[in-house]
Amino acid sequence: MTNNKGPDPRMDMARIPRHVAIIMDGNGRWAKRTGQPRSKGHEAGARNVREITEACRELGVKALSLFAFSTENWRRSKREVDSLFNLMTKSIKRYSDQIHKTNVRLLHMGLSDGLPAEVAGDIQKCVELTRNNTAMDVCIALNYGGRRELTDAARKIARQVQQGELRPEDITEETLAAHLYLPGHSEVDLLIRTSGENRISNFMLWQISYAEIVVTPTLWPDFNRDRLHETLVEYQSRNRRFGGRP
Numbered sequence: 001m002t003n004n005k006g007p008d009p010r011m012d013m014a015r016i017p018r019h020v021a022i023i024m025d026g027n028g029r030w031a032k033r034t035g036q037p038r039s040k041g042h043e044a045g046a047r048n049v050r051e052i053t054e055a056c057r058e059l060g061v062k063a064l065s066l067f068a069f070s071t072e073n074w075r076r077s078k079r080e081v082d083s084l085f086n087l088m089t090k091s092i093k094r095y096s097d098q099i100h101k102t103n104v105r106l107l108h109m110g111l112s113d114g115l116p117a118e119v120a121g122d123i124q125k126c127v128e129l130t131r132n133n134t135a136m137d138v139c140i141a142l143n144y145g146g147r148r149e150l151t152d153a154a155r156k157i158a159r160q161v162q163q164g165e166l167r168p169e170d171i172t173e174e175t176l177a178a179h180l181y182l183p184g185h186s187e188v189d190l191l192i193r194t195s196g197e198n199r200i201s202n203f204m205l206w207q208i209s210y211a212e213i214v215v216t217p218t219l220w221p222d223f224n225r226d227r228l229h230e231t232l233v234e235y236q237s238r239n240r241r242f243g244g245r246p
């Protein structure tokens with residue numbers, strides 16, 4: 001639902017987080033609550049991706065990372081997995097032009113291997129189409145796991161050591177950050193999880209080290225602009241210390 005009231009007056013527009021990451025949880029419970037099959041919950045969730053992406057862009061958020069499908073989500077029934085991927089290709093096909101027109105750059109974070117060819121192809125096309133856009137990065141974490149990302153980074157670094165290109169004592173935090181899936185897309189300022197679960201679920205383990213975490217009881221399909229604005233107000237009330245003193 002679009003909110004025409006404008007931004008929450010408590011929000012400080014000079015302190016909008018640069019990078020927001022969202023664990024979009026609760027589609028299934030939303031469907032159950034409204035007496036519909038789980039697939040309807042995911043459809044409502046996909047519509048909300050568009051709403052919240054637009055709201056973040058309008059606020060001046062520079063990067064938005066969305067957890068759409070984890071390496072663990074393959075454990076769901078084949079029927080649910082198929083319907084999720086189906087929905088993703090449909091959404092990307094439908095919104096590619098709009099993503100491009102609004103100057104948003106789409107990024108994919110995760111393993112392309114294992115994704116259905118059509119999904120991987122559609123994402124790649126949209127990534128290519130939008131590669132020079134500058135308003136905001138929208139990063140879809142698809143077939144993504146934080147531990148796997150760190151393991152892959154360790155492997156790439158180990159290969160360089162093995163080939164004599166790097167000495168172990170020269171490996172720094174920057175080296176590791178430079179070998180993540182999207183090296184330029186590192187630090188998360190605000191991590192939001194919808195539907196009330198207090199868990200990280202293997203999402204962006206490196207990048208959230210100093211993120212402020214806000215867990216909201218709202219189910220993802222109901223997480224509208226007003227709820228987003230409330231979350232930003234909560235973020236702005238926090239005292240970010242990065243391990244130092246205030």
Ligand code: FPP
Binds near residue numbers: 025045046
């Ligand atoms: C969690 O709800 C949500 C997911 C596993 C998938 C997220 C996918 C979407 C929002 C739709 C498509 C995305 C894009 C990028 C177009 P759940 O099923 O775990 O809910 P539950 O915990 O209530 O069962």
